[in-house]
Amino acid sequence: MKVGFIGLGTMGLPMVKNILAAGFDTYVVSRSRPPIDEAVAHGAKEAESPKELIEQVDIVLTCLPLPQTVVDVYEGDNGLVAGATEGKIVIDHSTVSPELNKQVSTSLAAKGASFLDAPVSGGPMGAKAGTLTIMCGGDHDTFTHAYEVLNVIGDYVVHVGQTGNGSVIKLINNMLVGVHTAALSEAYVMGEKAGVNPAVLYDIIKKSSGFSKSMDWSVDAILDRQFEQRFSVKLLHKDMNLALDLAKGLDIPVQVATLAEEMVSKAKKEHSDEDVSAVIRPLEEKTGVVVKRWKDE
Incomplete structure (x- = not known):
């Protein structure tokens, strides 16, 4: 062909x-x-x-x-x-x-x-x-x-x-990417402020029940402060809004995804063209906590 x-x-x-x-x-x-x-x-x-x-x-x-x-x-x-x-x-x-x-x-x-x-x-x-x-x-x-x-x-x-089923599955997948990225952002900031080495936090959670592949995607970008886009915040925001529109059309309440979209939307304002791992940055700015690789690693 x-x-x-x-x-x-x-x-x-x-x-x-x-x-x-x-x-x-x-x-x-x-x-x-x-x-x-x-x-x-x-x-x-x-x-x-x-x-x-x-x-x-x-x-x-x-x-x-x-x-x-x-x-x-x-x-x-x-x-x-x-x-x-x-x-x-x-x-x-x-x-x-x-x-x-x-x-x-x-x-x-x-x-x-x-x-x-x-x-x-x-x-x-x-x-x-x-x-x-x-x-x-x-x-x-x-x-x-x-x-x-x-x-x-x-x-x-x-x-x-x-026709359309492929897009339904992809939108649900990316909705979950947004949810997981928002949640892990809170987890990293919480751990850092509590005095836990974020690399250790990642390593333990990867071997535990709270792990998601979004942690693999984001860990090095966050710890090394390298937010060059692979999949941008603005595209994730676009996909999450498409997913929320789909849920609305199906009359399905998606409260967790709606809250995650709000976090992604905040990140989009200042970090639109950065990688989705930059969703963590508004929360860091709000709390005064920066999650990064510890010098003694």
Whole structure:
């Protein structure tokens, strides 16, 4: 199959490199010049627009930061829908609402094309290693046809039911990331102020019942005060709001997640482009406590 990829960000570019390394003829489109040049240097071909890209390939993967970016790429005279024809497969790895997934799927189906919502988890490290978890909603036959490509970028690729189900699972996952990150921020600040070495606190909790993978993600960033983004506070905030909207539409009260969203929102005001581990910083500023690696370690 010829593969197209749109969105060469911190996730998309390493995903494209893995697709190229697997031998697929690959076309790319992205808003920024440097990642296009890097992809081309690894063997990709550049298309001028989403419409031109889908006309050249059998399957298109998109990995975009915001719902509006998805709308921009899929709709319009130069969008994917405009160029879609019978038999094309389009897969969106973006984190958006299931309603947007269904809207896109309907538009593509009118052109004879198939769609999967396939959000990913695993961060930039998983994207580079080709070990992403990929949750795919949509027609099972489409999933089967796309599996050859998806298996290159993920090591746990699962069909999860109807269109939109992949996004439901991803939004619940990221809602939990927000909850866990907010809670562990309180835990680290509490331990530090009580006189506990935060590295020891982490080590003990990792071997105990209170552990979550969010602690692995954040521990070195917090202790070394290195908050360069891997997954930014502003994107976590976007995802949590999508999850809260989903819960509201289902008439499900999510009180803990709502409180966590408030903490993420506070962090976004001053630390929007920093890593999600920076959710701890407003609480540190409020309490006068800085959680960092102890000198005698």
